[in-house]
Amino acid sequence: MSMDRAITLHQPARLEIGAGSAATVGQWAIGAERTLVLTSGSVAGHVDRLGLPGQVRVFDTVPPEPDDKALATALTAAAEFKPDTIIGLGGGSVMDIAKLVACLWDGAQALIDVVGPDKIMRRLSRLAQVPTTAGTGSEAGIRALVTNSATSAKMAIESPHMRADLAVLDPELTYSVPPAVTAATGVDAMAHCVEAFTSLRAHDMIDGYARMGIGLVGRYLRRAVENGRDTEARNGMMLASYYGGICLGPVNTAAGHALAYPLGTRLHLPHGLANAIIFPHVLAFNAPARPEKTAEVMSALGLEVTPDSDQVAKRTYDFCASLGIEMQLSRHGATHDSLAGWAKEAHAIRRLMDNNPRDMSVDDVRNIFAAAF
Structure with missing residues (x-):
């Protein structure tokens, strides 16, 4: 327990x-x-x-x-x-x-x-x-x-x-937040919940907030993207974001945010977008270590549950892309030559990487960046 x-x-x-x-x-x-x-x-x-x-x-x-x-x-x-x-x-x-x-x-x-x-x-x-x-x-x-x-x-x-x-x-x-920003920040809110939910430091009480946050994203994010003045959807997403913030306190994020940080500081991507790009790949990488919780995440997003990590990546990638998020790093100015350096930088963020449920090497990080390229 x-x-x-x-x-x-x-x-x-x-x-x-x-x-x-x-x-x-x-x-x-x-x-x-x-x-x-x-x-x-x-x-x-x-x-x-x-x-x-x-x-x-x-x-x-x-x-x-x-x-x-x-x-x-x-x-x-x-x-x-x-x-x-x-x-x-x-x-x-x-x-x-x-x-x-x-x-x-x-x-x-x-x-x-x-x-x-x-x-x-x-x-x-x-x-x-x-x-x-x-x-x-x-x-x-x-x-x-x-x-x-x-x-x-x-x-x-x-x-x-x-x-x-x-x-x-x-x-x-x-109301005035553009659809693409609404989508990316919404996935970031979900990533806070998911990374805490699947963390080595997960806690039953925080799992409750995480489940509520993920469920709200599954219910309301697409509606908020499609109609920015949908008050119920916007309210739901603000609450999902708040629950994600609660998750950050006693549990915090893990590899997903560690990998997103170089994308913000080096590529100058907005924080939400950086996390959205990384999210499917880290969820899939961690799936073998957290199969039941990964299944809960997939189900809450309305996605078909699968034990296959490649399919976890594909289905969550498609979910994000369908919201209008540009998910390829190459479209945001990344170059192949940068990936190895970013991988070392992300791997060194131990305050987050040490929370990850599955050990991630520098090569694993670089492979994720390559998959997101």
């Missing part, structure tokens, strides 16, 4: 979910004097929906896959403004930066001081997280990822001080 392993589960102090729930941020923020909204240009227009009181400053230049330089720019803006309240409004990158800024803007600790678990001393500002995509589930957890600009490696920071005081899942904020 995986319940024999003790775990700690952190979730936001308050969760609001439903169409129009973005307006609750302003109610929650009553009394705030200086609110800093961290966002990106594409969704900055949603700030007015929050109904924020007091003095509000918007920092709208958080990039996808932010690095330490992007974080430093945001920290400088926050140090100048001295916010008592911080809002992360956007995708996972924005929410990760919001977590770090809420804890580090006074300069008492630098990023290099807090990489790893439980090194952040305190939080400086109240924190609300308002996702505008259904993928990362960053609003649910206490981790943040930042790219090292010198090495292109992902730096992971984890602290209960980064737990949100408020998380708001408003499906209306995702």
Whole structure:
């Protein structure tokens, strides 16, 4: 029984979910004097929906896959403004930066001081997280990822001080997300659930969240892709993403995300797309080690269950491709010459690779990249 392993589960102090729930941020923020909204240009227009009181400053230049330089720019803006309240409004990158800024803007600790678990001393500002995509589930957890600009490696920071005081899942904020992005981020949400579900560190309690998340993706992702204003489908996908975020805390992801990271840092692929491309191949690789759970995943997605790993790869690949995701690395600028280097880089991410249910060599990683090429 995986319940024999003790775990700690952190979730936001308050969760609001439903169409129009973005307006609750302003109610929650009553009394705030200086609110800093961290966002990106594409969704900055949603700030007015929050109904924020007091003095509000918007920092709208958080990039996808932010690095330490992007974080430093945001920290400088926050140090100048001295916010008592911080809002992360956007995708996972924005929410990760919001977590770090809420804890580090006074300069008492630098990023290099807090990489790893439980090194952040305190939080400086109240924190609300308002996702505008259904993928990362960053609003649910206490981790943040930042790219090292010198090495292109992902730096992971984890602290209960980064737990949100408020998380708001408003499906209306995702209406304008394009179909291809909806599809890729939705598969990323599913990958969080699947990798935790099949992990060596899987836990019975987290398996429950993973099953619910995978089931919601199977039920609602295609509908959300086909009709971006399908409120029920968008709501379902936001909840699937949130469940995936819960899975990340006490269990975390495994080889799938390790392989996706070089695609983000080297090819500059969006995080969701990188994970979607890798997902079928890692699921198939791990199938012999987790046959029953692989069958559950296939069934939840409406796919014919098979014990054949090649067929697992084909059927899940076809599922992703049918959503409009371009699944070939070669179409995204990858070259054969790059695969060996990416394989070594991914294999070295032991904090994730060591969670994988089946040992994966550098050659195995390169073969997966080749299969995805």
